Amino acid sequence: MAELSSEGEPLIRLRGISRLYGSGEAEVRALDGIDLDIQKGEFVAIMGPSGSGKSTAMNVIGCLDVPTAGEYHFHGVEVANLNADQRALLRRHYLGFIFQGYNLLPRTSALHNVELPLIYKGLGRAQRHAAAIEALEKVGLAHRAHHDPSELSGGQQQRVAIARALAGNPEVILADEPTGNLDTRLSVEIMEVLKGLNENEGLTIVMVTHEADMAAFANRLIWMVDGRIESDGPTRKAA
Amino acid sequence: MLLETIRLAIQAIFRNALRSFLTVLGIVIGVGAVIAMVTIGQGSTEQVTADVEKLGSNMLMIMPGQDAMEGGPSGTVDQMFTIRMNDMIEEQLGMVDVSAPLSTARARAVFGNENRRTDIVGTDNRYFTAARWEIARGRQFDRSELQSGKPVCVIGESVRKELFGTSDPVGEVIRIKTLSCEIVGLLRSKGASTFGSDQDDFVIMPIRTFQRRIAGNTDVSLMIVSVREGVSTERAKKEIEAAMRDIRRIGRGEDDDFTVMDMKQIATMLSGITGVLTGLLSAVAAVSLLVGGIGIMNIMLVSVTERTREIGIRLAIGAQTRQVLMQFLIEAIILSLFGGLIGIVVGLGIGLAGANMLSIPFNPDPGIILMAFGFSAAVGVIFGFFPARRAARLNPIDALRHE
Structure with missing residues (x-):
């Protein structure tokens, strides 16, 4: 894939993005004409009530889902013009995902899970191993590299998932309710890992959450209602 | 990348050890059953043919009626033969070594408190030559016993034992x-025939004794003819037919009222029966193949949810559709090949043991x-690959959320 350039453009630029499900009477407007710019290095939290479209917005940004209408420029490239394979390449080289349910491969060691994106990047075995160990070190789990997800706690599984997202050396990490299944102590732990990645490595992070405490770790808060952005501004640093 | 994909597929096979094992098992059962059944079926057909040939390719049978080959009732009462007809065949045709007249019935043989229902055969010493029976103990019939129809008999081994x-x-x-x-003689045992029928289960007596004391008529129901070495059965059959028409005074344009069967025909008839047997076994085998196939199908469909999720994960982290598909295709091919090969080994093993x-x-x-291998492999690939293909074409997010 050609190098993407973004002279003077934001990293992520949404214009009039809509996402409709179903048709006719059953039509659901999950996103209703969203405009949004995200700059490189931002840590953005998206909040909103259930069904407000925050997850859909995240999936569209992550090229996991395709908008029904509107323009989405990533690094200045119009994503609507890309086919499924090109979107896969975009995810492979620029994006990393963290899901609420971790989505690790079962019966597969933490190390293998973290190596997975690197296999698709075409790295050799030794390089892959080194990069995966490095990523696991960043989340403090190198000593658990050979354990299966079923042998790890929820917090540890989520940290493996973060390591997997990091291993591919992405520009943006997209996290969909990353602390949704964790208790407060573990949630804070995970958020501190993310915060560190944002501050020390300059990673852009977009996170969906419904917990204000977690959103407080971000620099910018977007509040969504009914598929629209209702408010957009810096988080209060009181937390 | 292909090597990497093969490695991914092998990893996936071991990761899902139980699923892989059950899939392989389905294929093994299908392939193994078909190969074992068909091999045994065909083996028994060959054996029947070989047995009949061993009986003597120079042996022919003459039976009354035209539809002996069909074996069904002829509708009309067939004109039986006589001892005289048998002797004429032997005397008139130089190629005939011996011809034995036979008449048979079922009856109970009793000795003391023991008894056994068995075949009673009326014939003479020529039968021992024509059907290749040897006397183990005692002797054949003597001339006066045959001529005056004395109450003497030679028994088979099974009757003796009982x-x-x-x-x-x-x-x-x-x-x-x-x-x-x-009892004047005991026959040397021939053992069971290919079909498991007991060849030693009968009592032989002089045909005149049989006609007078058992049957109450002078009929001969079968002639067993042994032709000299080097005479083709085709020619023997033709000459016997001509002689029989003459003896039975059948006019031109009239049908034969007898049938001459050579061993080749008997072999064909018997292979026909084992052919049916093979067909039955094959049907059973086909069912096994189907059951194995359904087993594979079930396992693959049950694991579709987990596999769909896995596909979602792979797509989300940047795998392209064709890479995912290639992995699943290779996985299905490896399992099918593996199962097929084991199935062939197991099938041949059972076939050999049988x-x-x-x-x-x-x-x-x-x-x-x-054929068996191809079918199972196809089932494995189709049901392993097509659900994966459907999943890989979903939006990654839909695959991830698959319930």
């Missing part, structure tokens, strides 16, 4: 219907092996 246990039967007297009959147990030849048919 009635006499370990003691010597020669010189004892058994009762058949109202006839008290002295062939040894039934003492029949072991000649596996490569066509059947290929």
Whole structure:
């Protein structure tokens, strides 16, 4: 894939993005004409009530889902013009995902899970191993590299998932309710890992959450209602 | 990348060890059953043919009626033969070594407290030559016994075992219907035939004795003809037919009222029967193949949710559709090949064991092996690959959320 350039453009630029499900009477407007710019290095939290479209917005940004209408420029490239394979390449080289349910491969060691994106990047075995160990070190789990997800706690599984997202050396990490299944102590732990990645490595992070405490770790808060952005501004640093 | 994909597929196979095992098992059962059944079926057909040929390719049978080959009732009462007709065949045709007249009935043979229902055969010493029976103990019939129809008999090994246990039967007297009959000889055992019928289960007496005391007529129901070495059965058959038409005074344009069968025909008839047997076995095998296939299908469909999720994960982290598909295709091919190969080994193993147990030849048919293998492989690939293909074409997010 050609190098993407973004002279003077934001990293992520949404214009009039809509996402409709179903048709006719059953039509659901999950996103209703969203405009949004995200700059490189931002840590953005998206909040909103259930069904407000925050997850859909995240999936569209992550090229996991395709908008029904509107323009989405990533690094200045119009994503609507890309086919499924090109979107896969975009995810492979620029994006990393963290899901609420971790989505690790079962019966597969933490190390293998973290190596997975690197296999698709075409790295050799030794390089892959080194990069995966490095990523696991960043989340403090190198000593658990050979354990299966079923042998790890929820917090540890989520940290493996973060390591997997990091291993591919992405520009943006997209996290969909990353602390949704964790208790407060573990949630804070995970958020501190993310915060560190944002501050020390300059990673852009977009996170969906419904917990204000977690959103407080971000620099910018977007509040969504009914598929629209209702408010957009810096988080209060009181937390 | 292909090597990497193969490695991914192998990883996935071991990761889902139980699923892989069950899939392989389904294929093994399908392929193994078909190969074992068909191999045993074909082996027994070959064995029947070989047995009949061993009986003597120079042996022919003459039976009354035209539809002996069909074996069904002819509708009309067939005109039986006579001893005289049999002797004429032997005298008139130089190529005939011996011709034995036979008449048979079912009856109970009684000795002391023991009894056995068996075949009673009326014939003469020529039968021992024509059907290749040897006397193990005692003797054949003598001239006066044959001519005056004396109550004497020669018994088969099975009758001896049942009635006499370990003691010597020669010189004892058994009762058949109202006839008290002295045993003068015992036949050497021939054992079971290919079909498992007991060839040693019969009592032989002079045909005149049989006609007078058992049947109450002068009929001969079968002639067994042994032709000299080097005479083709085709020619023998033609000459016997001509002689029989002459003896029976059948005019031009009239149909034969008898049938001459050579061993080749009998072999064909018997292979027809084993052919049906093979067909039945194959049907059973086909069901096994189907059951194995459904097993594979079930396992693959049950694991679709987990696999769909896995596909979602792979797509989300940047795998392209065709990479995911290639992995699943290779996985299905490896499992099918593996299962197929084990199935072939197991099938041939069972076939070989069965062939040894039934003492029949072991000649596996490569066509059947290929067919069974191909079918199972196709089932494995189709049901392993197509659900994966559907999943890989979803939006990654839909695949991830698959319930």
